[in-house]
Amino acid sequence: MSVPALAISSLSKRFDRPVVTDLALNVRAGEFYALLGPNGAGKTTILRMVAGLLQPDEGQISIFGIDARRDPIAAKRIVAWVSDEPMVYDRLTPLEYLEFVAGLWQIDATTARQRALDLIDWLGLGPHADELCGGFSKGTLQKVALAGALVHEPKLIILDEPLTGLDAGSARQVKDVLLGKVRDGVTVIMTTHILEVAERMAERIGVIAQGKLIAEGTLAELRTRIGRETSLEEIFLDLVAQGEAAAAAA
Numbered sequence: 574m575s576v577p578a579l580a581i582s583s584l585s586k587r588f589d590r591p592v593v594t595d596l597a598l599n600v601r602a603g604e605f606y607a608l609l610g611p612n613g614a615g616k617t618t619i620l621r622m623v624a625g626l627l628q629p630d631e632g633q634i635s636i637f638g639i640d641a642r643r644d645p646i647a648a649k650r651i652v653a654w655v656s657d658e659p660m661v662y663d664r665l666t667p668l669e670y671l672e673f674v675a676g677l678w679q680i681d682a683t684t685a686r687q688r689a690l691d692l693i694d695w696l697g698l699g700p701h702a703d704e705l706c707g708g709f710s711k712g713t714l715q716k717v718a719l720a721g722a723l724v725h726e727p728k729l730i731i732l733d734e735p736l737t738g739l740d741a742g743s744a745r746q747v748k749d750v751l752l753g754k755v756r757d758g759v760t761v762i763m764t765t766h767i768l769e770v771a772e773r774m775a776e777r778i779g780v781i782a783q784g785k786l787i788a789e790g791t792l793a794e795l796r797t798r799i800g801r802e803t804s805l806e807e808i809f810l811d812l813v814a815q816g817e818a819a820a821a822a823a
């Protein structure tokens with residue numbers, strides 16, 4: 574069996590209260606995995622720990638067999654993190670920004686330019702290629718940030734609500750780029766509140782409530798679990814209600 578893209582075990586994090594508790598989660602290499610859950614369930618906290626941006630209190634995180642807590646630099650080399658708050662340099666154009674990021678990864682200039690131009694093309698950033706990022710709308714910035722996260726050709730792409738604030742055309746471009754990456758063998762893990770996106774794009778869906786994985790599977794498996802032929806929205810609401818009732822009873 575191939576090494577999983579992500580293997581999390583016994584992961585816990587508390588702030589003023591427990592936010593992630595004894596979490597186990599596995600994502601296969603090459604899989605498109607959607608993480609769903611109500612507001613405040615702990616999705617971003619989990620993904621920030623995976624991306625090495627937040628220190629867990631306990632637990633193990635393995636990324637393609639690399640112990641991400643012990644060797645965070647090796648893990649970061651193969652991971653992309655795209656947050657829902659895009660941060661790019663205002664005084665650079667998308668091309669300059671992408672070449673700058675490629676330079677940080679020590680990618681040679683010719684390869685960097687080609688990758689930057691490809692990403693600009695795939696994400697429909699061509700019309701803005703020579704404008705400064707400082708003047709961009711949130712949606713355009715979101716696409717530049719995504720391009721920046723992909724320039725080192727990561728094996729695992731982690732996205733927190735990547736489609737928020739994007740118009741239909743931009744959302745389509747981002748979805749196409751992500752599906753293209755999965756076709757090329759890259760693993761994608763994404764949080765979303767747009768259930769239709771999870772339904773259409775993800776091979777497996779994990780449902781988080783109160784920092785725990787309360788259900789996981791293909792849409793068909795989740796349907797079987799609640800025993801009704803219904804929409805993902807109904808399945809989601811049912812599972813979350815069950816998870817919260819179980820947590821309250823514990």
Ligand SMILES: Nc1ncnc2c1ncn2[C@@H]1O[C@H](COP(=O)(O)OP(=O)(O)OP(=O)(O)O)[C@@H](O)[C@H]1O
Pocket residue numbers: 588589592610611612613614615616617618619
């Ligand atoms: N740095 C922090 N300090 C204190 N509490 C935090 C911090 N980061 C997150 N939290 C709390 O942890 C809980 C989980 O937050 P998190 O952002 O992980 O949830 P989420 O599932 O991503 O929610 P949403 O769907 O609303 O984005 C929330 O109650 C949040 O207020």
